[in-house]
Amino acid sequence: SAVISQKPSRDICQRGTSLTIQCQVDSQVTMMFWYRQQPGQSLTLIATANQGSEATYESGFVIDKFPISRPNLTFSTLTVSNMSPEDSSIYLCSVVSLAGNEQFFGPGTRLTVL
Amino acid sequence: AQTVTQSQPEMSVQEAETVTLSCTYDTSENNYYLFWYKQPPSRQMILVIRQEAYKQQNATENRFSVNFQKAAKSFSLKISDSQLGDTAMYFCASTGTYKYIFGTGTRLKVLA
Numbered sequence: 424s425a426v427i428s429q430k431p432s433r434d435i436c437q438r439g440t441s442l443t444i445q446c447q448v449d450s451q452v453t454m455m456f457w458y459r460q461q462p463g464q465s466l467t468l469i470a471t472a473n474q475g476s477e478a479t480y481e482s483g484f485v486i487d488k489f490p491i492s493r494p495n496l497t498f499s500t501l502t503v504s505n506m507s508p509e510d511s512s513i514y515l516c517s518v519v520s521l522a523g524n525e526q527f528f529g530p531g532t533r534l535t536v537l
Numbered sequence: 538a539q540t541v542t543q544s545q546p547e548m549s550v551q552e553a554e555t556v557t558l559s560c561t562y563d564t565s566e567n568n569y570y571l572f573w574y575k576q577p578p579s580r581q582m583i584l585v586i587r588q589e590a591y592k593q594q595n596a597t598e599n600r601f602s603v604n605f606q607k608a609a610k611s612f613s614l615k616i617s618d619s620q621l622g623d624t625a626m627y628f629c630a631s632t633g634t635y636k637y638i639f640g641t642g643t644r645l646k647v648l649a
Contacts, residue, residue, distance in 0.1 A: 454635055465628060466582075466639045513580060519635055524570050524589070526630075526637050528582035 425450055425518050427529035435535045436506055443502045444532045446516030451496035454519040457489070460531070461512045469514075472499040506536045539564045541629050543640035550619045551648050557604075558614045558643045560629030566590075570632050571605065573614045576642075577625040585627070588612065619647045 426449040436442050446455065455472040469489055471479040478491035493499045503510050516529040540563045550556035562571065573585040588596045588605050595603050600620075604613045612631075616623055624647045629640040 456637075465641045468636065471635075515582065517582075523632070523635060524587065525584060526572075526632075527584075531580045533580070 424525075425452060425520070425527040427516055427518060427527060429514075429516055429529040429532050431532060432530065433533040433535075435537060438507050438536055440506055441502055441504045442506065442534060443500050444514055444516075444534075446499045446501070446529055448497045448518055452518040453496070453521070455493060455499050456517045456519075456526075457491060457499070457501045458515040458517060459512045460515060466515065469501070472501075503534065506534075508536045510534065511536045539566075539631060539636070539638045541631050541638050541640040543629055543643050545643045546641070547644045547646070549646040549648055550616075552621060553618055555615060555617045556619055556645065558616075558627050558629075558645065560612045560614070560640055562610050562612060562629070562631045562638075564610075564631055571603075571612045572630040572632075572637075573601070573603070573612075574628045574630060574639075575623075575625045576628065577622075582628075586614065616645075621647050621649060623647050 428447045430445045457469040458466040460466050468481050469484045472491050472493040474493045490502045513531045513533050515531045517526050519526050542561045569590045571588045575583045575585045586596050586598045586601050595605050600617045602615045626642045626644050628642045630637045
């Protein structure tokens with residue numbers, strides 16, 4: 424299994440500002456992902472964080488809005504840029520086991536944009 | 538494209554009774570996994586149970602079991618002897634390569 428921590432656990436931000444969320448895993452993993460979960464909704468994949476190369480974004484998500492870094496196999500950051508109230512969500516980091524048969528999730532970051 | 542459908546937005550069950558949550562999926566993958574995740578109010582996603590598509594035997598984990606009907610692309614979760622701590626959102630998910638596709642969730646409330 425993998426233990427994942429996220430910082431911050433929650434934040435309240437003003438519109439137009441940016442917030443960077445950190446994700447730390449206790450072991451080296453190949454696949455890291457960032458999800459968004461809007462209030463009362465399911466999880467939507469934002470992007471796959473690739474180590475040593477640019478992240479792979481899903482349809483509807485762009486690098487300018489959600490820049491992602493992955494400097495090594497245990498750490499990644501997601502920045503939510505130029506925030507608006509529509510960005511208020513829980514942001515979850517996750518990793519996939521080496522066998523590919525289980526996904527582990529961080530505790531999430533609850534973001535509120537005023 | 539992969540899809541996962543949960544048709545029950547909310548359900549409730551009396552403590553100690555049994556409840557079944559429904560899930561259907563569609564995939565073009567030959568080999569895939571199916572999952573049920575639980576998300577309590579703490580929002581931590583917790584794996585409840587996993588089924589490998591090539592295994593015909595239904596997975597079981599203590600009070601949790603699945604009814605996997607591959608031909609019908611159905612994957613329901615049965616919770617026996619429901620406990621108050623089972624109150625949570627339950628998400629069905631499938632994966633082929635590495636992407637996980639999640640259903641919209643079923644909010645389960647266990648009543649005392």
